[in-house]
Amino acid sequence: MEFGFWIVFPEIQILQQINPLIPILNHERITFASEFKKLIQMKKYNFFAGPAILPASVLEQASQAALSFGDMGLSILEISHRSKEFTAVLEEARSLAKELLGLGDDYETLFLQGGASSQFFMIPMNLLNEGETACYVNTGNWSNKAIKEVEHFGNVNVLASSKDENFTYIPKGYDIPSDAKYLHLTSNNTIFGTQYHSFPDTDIPIVCDMSSDIFSRPIPGEKFGLIYAGAQKNMGPAGTTLVIVRKDLLGKVKRSIPTMLDYNTHIEKASAFNTPPVFPIYVSLLTMRWVKEQGGVSAMELHNEEKGALLYDEIDSNPLFVGTARREDRSLMNVPFVMAKGYEELESEFLNICANKGCMGLKGYRTVGGFRASIYNAMTKEGISTLVELMQDFARKKG
Numbered sequence: 001m002e003f004g005f006w007i008v009f010p011e012i013q014i015l016q017q018i019n020p021l022i023p024i025l026n027h028e029r030i031t032f033a034s035e036f037k038k039l040i041q042m043k044k045y046n047f048f049a050g051p052a053i054l055p056a057s058v059l060e061q062a063s064q065a066a067l068s069f070g071d072m073g074l075s076i077l078e079i080s081h082r083s084k085e086f087t088a089v090l091e092e093a094r095s096l097a098k099e100l101l102g103l104g105d106d107y108e109t110l111f112l113q114g115g116a117s118s119q120f121f122m123i124p125m126n127l128l129n130e131g132e133t134a135c136y137v138n139t140g141n142w143s144n145k146a147i148k149e150v151e152h153f154g155n156v157n158v159l160a161s162s163k164d165e166n167f168t169y170i171p172k173g174y175d176i177p178s179d180a181k182y183l184h185l186t187s188n189n190t191i192f193g194t195q196y197h198s199f200p201d202t203d204i205p206i207v208c209d210m211s212s213d214i215f216s217r218p219i220p221g222e223k224f225g226l227i228y229a230g231a232q233k234n235m236g237p238a239g240t241t242l243v244i245v246r247k248d249l250l251g252k253v254k255r256s257i258p259t260m261l262d263y264n265t266h267i268e269k270a271s272a273f274n275t276p277p278v279f280p281i282y283v284s285l286l287t288m289r290w291v292k293e294q295g296g297v298s299a300m301e302l303h304n305e306e307k308g309a310l311l312y313d314e315i316d317s318n319p320l321f322v323g324t325a326r327r328e329d330r331s332l333m334n335v336p337f338v339m340a341k342g343y344e345e346l347e348s349e350f351l352n353i354c355a356n357k358g359c360m361g362l363k364g365y366r367t368v369g370g371f372r373a374s375i376y377n378a379m380t381k382e383g384i385s386t387l388v389e390l391m392q393d394f395a396r397k398k399g
């Protein structure tokens with residue numbers, strides 16, 4: 001998208017032709033801010049599941065940094081990952097992730113590449129010896145993909161699954177064998193809209209895929225041996241994956257691990273063994289700062305509960321729509337719902353109405369059908385209210 005401040009202020013171009021290093025950054029910023037305000041006012045409500053909505057202030061700062069990072073006069077996209085400026089970004093991002101989650105010095109934070117999907121195999125590769133068993137709970141596509149990778153490295157014991165009811169609930173009440181190396185859970189199931197509202201009581205370290213609800217609420221940190229999350233839902237753009245691992249779990253496997261796939265490689269080099277994904281890490285840092293400014297993960301939880309209540313109350317009271325996940329396991333991040341019996345043929349009409357009114361990305365995942373409203377941290381109450389009004393208006397016309 002063209003921001004157009006060169007056109008608005010052609011004298012800047014002339015100045016720069018005389019001396020490209022002339023410090024015109026403040027002037028640019030003022031112009032940029034007003035252009036940005038106009039663009040942000042045109043922005044639609046983003047209900048996509050991922051890549052997903054980011055806070056407007058994060059987008060503004062990221063856009064500015066793409067032009068000139070701080071006072072460097074260089075874009076963040078073109079500076080060295082070993083520069084002192086980017087080293088400071090990486091350090092702050094690594095410590096802020098732990099601070100927000102309330103984790104201490106016994107954990108290491110890494111920003112890796114390869115998506116959350118690479119963690120499906122890196123986890124057993126780094127934590128599980130041949131002959132040892134890891135326990136998994138199958139709550140949908142993503143946990144199923146994680147389960148499939150374990151057999152390359154050790155034994156997998158699937159303790160419970162909600163496949164019998166198309167993953168509409170979180171299994172509970174299963175026994176966890178005391179010799180399990182770890183218990184793998186997916187805290188929020190992006191596709192099926194279920195979420196753990198409490199975690200099993202166990203001394204076995206929990207390894208948790210938090211890709212779609214990281215930083216959305218406080219967590220009982222001490223239960224987790226490893227937390228991972230692809231950035232592109234609640235944190236930043238695609239391209240980096242946050243991994244937070246308890247140090248004492250590492251160095252216990254006998255196999256030889258390729259250098260790039262060994263967590264210790266990245267711990268020793270503070271996430272800069274090779275060129276890290278500079279921009280996704282920077283944007284993730286901006287989002288984490290934003291979470292902190294909002295009051296941290298407790299404030300996020302309150303905000304998410306209020307938004308969830310607004311939308312779920314409408315789904316439960318509107319005769320045209322039905323929620324698909326069990327009430328007690330409903331996600332505050334991804335809200336799947338379908339047309340009520342007898343109204344199914346109205347689905348595409350409602351989707352079109354939403355899109356025309358600026359509510360984008362509401363089509364449900366193909367195995368669930370209907371609609372899915374992804375309402376991550378950055379979704380505003382105003383966005384939810386707009387959707388709720390469209391649902392009410394549709395019921396008045398069609399009900």
Ligand SMILES: Cc1ncc(COP(=O)(O)O)c(C=O)c1O
Nearest residue numbers: 115116117142190209211212230
């Ligand atoms: C819960 C969950 N885990 C893992 C993934 C896969 O992430 P990636 O695309 O970063 O590999 C996703 C993607 O949507 C997800 O929602």
